[in-house]
Amino acid sequence: MAETAVSCEGVSVRFTTERGTVTALDRIDLTIPRGSFLTLLGPSGCGKSTLLRVMADLIAPSGGRVAVFGGTPSSARLKREIGFVFQDPALLPWRTVLDNVTLPLEVGGGKALPGARTPQQLLELVGLNGWETAYPHELSGGMRQRVAIARALVSGPRLLLMDEPFGALDEITRDRLNEELLQVWSSTGTTIVFVTHSIYEAAFLGQQVLLLAARPGRVRELVPVTLPMPRHLGQRETPEFTALAGHLRRVLETC
Amino acid sequence: MADAFAADAEGEARFRQRRRYLAWRRRLLPIVAVVALLYAWSESIELFDIKPFIAPSPQAVAAVLYDRFGILMANLLPTAIESILGFALGNLAAVVVATVFVWRKTVEEAMFPVAVMINSIPVVAKAPILVLLLGNGMEPKIAVAAIICFFPTLVNMTRGLRDVRPEQLELMRILSARQSEVFLRIRVPNALPYLFSALKIAASTAVIGAIVGEWIGSTQGIGALILQATFNFDSPLLYATIVVGSVFSALFFGVISLVERRMLRWHTAHKE
Numbered sequence: 001m002a003e004t005a006v007s008c009e010g011v012s013v014r015f016t017t018e019r020g021t022v023t024a025l026d027r028i029d030l031t032i033p034r035g036s037f038l039t040l041l042g043p044s045g046c047g048k049s050t051l052l053r054v055m056a057d058l059i060a061p062s063g064g065r066v067a068v069f070g071g072t073p074s075s076a077r078l079k080r081e082i083g084f085v086f087q088d089p090a091l092l093p094w095r096t097v098l099d100n101v102t103l104p105l106e107v108g109g110g111k112a113l114p115g116a117r118t119p120q121q122l123l124e125l126v127g128l129n130g131w132e133t134a135y136p137h138e139l140s141g142g143m144r145q146r147v148a149i150a151r152a153l154v155s156g157p158r159l160l161l162m163d164e165p166f167g168a169l170d171e172i173t174r175d176r177l178n179e180e181l182l183q184v185w186s187s188t189g190t191t192i193v194f195v196t197h198s199i200y201e202a203a204f205l206g207q208q209v210l211l212l213a214a215r216p217g218r219v220r221e222l223v224p225v226t227l228p229m230p231r232h233l234g235q236r237e238t239p240e241f242t243a244l245a246g247h248l249r250r251v252l253e254t255c
Numbered sequence: 256m257a258d259a260f261a262a263d264a265e266g267e268a269r270f271r272q273r274r275r276y277l278a279w280r281r282r283l284l285p286i287v288a289v290v291a292l293l294y295a296w297s298e299s300i301e302l303f304d305i306k307p308f309i310a311p312s313p314q315a316v317a318a319v320l321y322d323r324f325g326i327l328m329a330n331l332l333p334t335a336i337e338s339i340l341g342f343a344l345g346n347l348a349a350v351v352v353a354t355v356f357v358w359r360k361t362v363e364e365a366m367f368p369v370a371v372m373i374n375s376i377p378v379v380a381k382a383p384i385l386v387l388l389l390g391n392g393m394e395p396k397i398a399v400a401a402i403i404c405f406f407p408t409l410v411n412m413t414r415g416l417r418d419v420r421p422e423q424l425e426l427m428r429i430l431s432a433r434q435s436e437v438f439l440r441i442r443v444p445n446a447l448p449y450l451f452s453a454l455k456i457a458a459s460t461a462v463i464g465a466i467v468g469e470w471i472g473s474t475q476g477i478g479a480l481i482l483q484a485t486f487n488f489d490s491p492l493l494y495a496t497i498v499v500g501s502v503f504s505a506l507f508f509g510v511i512s513l514v515e516r517r518m519l520r521w522h523t524a525h526k527e
Binding site: 056057058077078080082083084086088090092093094095103104106107108109135136137 | 420422423425426427428429430431432433436440441444447519520521522
């Protein structure tokens with residue numbers, strides 16, 4: 001178990017609304033190795049965000065078992081082993097960039113795991129040194145998301161969950177942040193689970209792509225990505241990448 | 256990012272000049288408008304031969320403001336104390352009640368309709384009730400001012416404490432934050448822009464409340480002076496009193512706006 005970051009056994013999530021009960025996730029089985037980069041890809045409504053939220057202890061599963069580093073998601077959350085990046089940067093507009101990054105050190109006991117980088121080092125890592133005293137409204141969308149990534153890393157989490165973090169950004173910014181994220185991943189050794197609805201993003205970032213089918217959300221296929229590391233944007237023009245993206249697209253069409 | 260800005264002294268000078276021009280225009284235009292209105296007022300008094308007990312000329316009002324400055328200030332003092340104390344008490348109570356409402360929804364469901372009912376009683380009807388309850392001193396006037404401030408602040412503050420972005424709450428959950436931390440670090444700062452909108456309304460209405468309170472059995476204060484001047488057909492004094500009351504109200508509003516600008520520098524609405 002030592003090398004497993006997250007394991008899901010028959011995880012189901014059902015929501016009950018006025019229109020009846022919806023099965024968002026149906027018996028998901030999944031093992032994510034420590035230090036790996038997994039992307040979750042699927043049509044909208046396939047429950048990829050729900051699966052991420054189950055790992056983060058934001059949603060309790062209706063059935064099945066989830067283990068994060070061998071314990072429950074809630075114990076992992078309390079130990080500060082989980083970092084989360086939302087689609088909306090969710091920065092606090094009344095705090096400066098630096099104060100946003102240090103928020104995790106101020107609340108909930110404010111623990112950081114051993115080996116965590118300082119806020120200053122993280123701002124440097126995401127290319128925002130010099131912006132410490134700026135307020136969120138002074139930043140561009142891409143910079144705000146960089147702050148959110150630095151904030152998620154400040155407690156030194158061993159699992160970084162990202163829910164379409166670059167979904168609202170323009171393509172050029174998104175490409176650049178994709179490359180930067182891979183650098184962050186290789187320099188921190190954090191396990192990353194990354195939700196996206198972009199085929200190219202999923203194929204470019206992940207070591208594996210988990211394809212989910214919708215209604216009910218279930219595992220369709222776990223696709224290994226054989227592109228060599230470290231990756232660069234030029235690889236997206238290789239025949240290997242095109243073949244992979246084509247495969248993902250064909251599977252998605254049947255989801 | 257610094258390299259995005261090239262040095263262009265001439266362009267910068269033009270930019271600064273334009274901004275200075277706009278700033279002065281914004282300051283001068285209202286002054287021009289006020290002077291024009293005063294002139295029109297003064298001319299129409301002469302033109303239509305309006306008697307001083309119907310409406311005074313601006314010159315007569317200015318003379319009263321100067322000659323009877325002492326009396327005007329002596330009457331402003333109690334009104335100012337009443338409205339400031341009423342403002343403080345009413346808003347403090349509203350903030351506390353809003354906190355309780357957000358903490359326990361049940362309390363809001365039970366008490367909010369009561370607050371609406373009390374708020375729907377006209378101020379002029381509340382004042383005599385409070386005079387009967389609290390006597391003839393400053394207390395009923397403070398109470399009227401406080402009650403008039405209470406409702407808008409309660410509504411705004413409750414909304415501000417509650418309308419938090421769901422991602423921010425999820426973030427705090429991931430960080431295993433305590434309820435008190437969510438309240439102090441998310442809800443309170445989030446509510447500040449809402450609170451200040453309410454405080455700016457309250458700054459004007461608190462003065463109205465104090466004056467209306469003084470209409471019901473009082474011998475001093477702006478409200479009392481207004482009644483006295485009306486019954487004596489002393490229109491210059493009436494107008495001068497109103498001017499003093501309005502200037503105080505505007506100053507009160509200005510102070511709150513200044514505090515707001517200092518405290519909400521982060522707020523997007525204050526971006527240049």
